[in-house]
Amino acid sequence: MKRKAPRLFFDANDYKLLAIVNDVLRRGSRPQSLSSLMAPYMHPRGIKEMAAPSGLRIAYAIVGLLGSLEAGKAQDRIVALRSLRDEVFSSSTTYFQKNTARVLMQIMKELVRSRGNELRQLKLAHDFRMAYAGKPRLVKAELRRHHLLEMPEAWNQFAFDDHVHDANTKGRKSPTHLLMDAWIKGIRKLTVVYYNHVEDEVVAELLEAGSILDIHVRIGIELWSQFRGKFVRFVWELEGFFDNHDLLRFLDEPPVMALLEEGREVSRYQQRYVLAALGEFNRRHRPVLDGELGVSSRELDEADFLRYVGTGQPSLLHLAKYIQDG
Structure with missing residues (x-):
């Protein structure tokens, strides 16, 4: 009742x-x-x-x-x-x-x-x-x-978060929603990190939302490179531009566009790797787990997994959460 x-x-x-x-x-x-x-x-x-x-x-x-x-x-x-x-x-x-x-x-x-x-x-x-x-x-x-800190009305607090993700990578919030939540928490400086590449419209949305809420937004692109025979990850922060339009013009320059296109190819390769891991889980690991735990789990569906990821970039973290959520 x-x-x-x-x-x-x-x-x-x-x-x-x-x-x-x-x-x-x-x-x-x-x-x-x-x-x-x-x-x-x-x-x-x-x-x-x-x-x-x-x-x-x-x-x-x-x-x-x-x-x-x-x-x-x-x-x-x-x-x-x-x-x-x-x-x-x-x-x-x-x-x-x-x-x-x-x-x-x-x-x-x-x-x-x-x-x-x-x-x-x-x-x-x-x-x-x-x-x-x-x-x-x-x-x-x-x-x-609501577990929120009181902030000065002058809005001059030193509050920042240097590594967050939105729905275009592994987060669950749109860029605007992410900025709104940051403002509610009192954050004034925010670095949003993307994997391998970033789209112009995403950057434009972030910068516009930041200007509305008076949040200084920095864009970071996480890249891979070889260093002393190993792969290392580093974040390239797009900083030091005169204004938002200057940053968007920089992203449209041919060398930058070529670099971002290579990043898109890396993301496509990583997606193929994640989907291959999904198939391998269905073929090998799922039957073993079912036998050990005495359960009967459903086979993971690739299309359903991609819908679960949404606008983000498929990763092993997404796959692990998808398996856990069942």
Whole structure:
């Protein structure tokens, strides 16, 4: 029997906000009326307030960010991120603005992910409404609850992560989603590492998202080379450019394009190696494990494995997780 959330602990506005978010999730895609509200030339304190409440607009923006990882959706994610930033900053008008915005984004992200758990969602909806006012005591309590450090409102903290991955390698988040999570954590400098090559549209999305959130983004490409008779790995960081356009122009130079094409060939070779390992697991190791453990496991499907990897580059780590997830 499904447990009902006790109405005594929540007021009508909590249920209203939850209904708004769940309506967004049920629809899957944004209706035209809401898509038009994501336009960058419309101010959150303007006509948008007459068309839809702030909670609804924030929910739509979060859903847009947590949605598709398809390459063609990059511009949609950027628009959603810019709209989300404007919404959370306009909703928190106190001197505790940035920390309030971080809390609102984190709570709404958790609320979207808690679909199907009504009690959990109602608690988060209530927390969202309480934090919305920007009262420092409540915001600090929410920061502690979500294991987030309080950051200076001057946004001059020394916080960085020098090696992360997005969905284009072995991560599970789109570049924009990765930057949003980094901003929520208070990170100001981020190095995103790719294997063997990187695509121009991925770099453009990262740099644009970084400029929206005021995060200094560095691109790293992990390459292999021979050194004293052995293979070594090193990360080539694309740094020292005048601006983002300068970096993108550098990637379009013929020598760089030739190097990246060689990197793509290396990635294709590595993919063939991983798929060969998958086939070898089916032929040799799976029957042995089944016999030793007394189980009957299904044969791994190559196409299903590639769908599991998604936009990333297949690796032995992906294969191990795929086997474990079964």
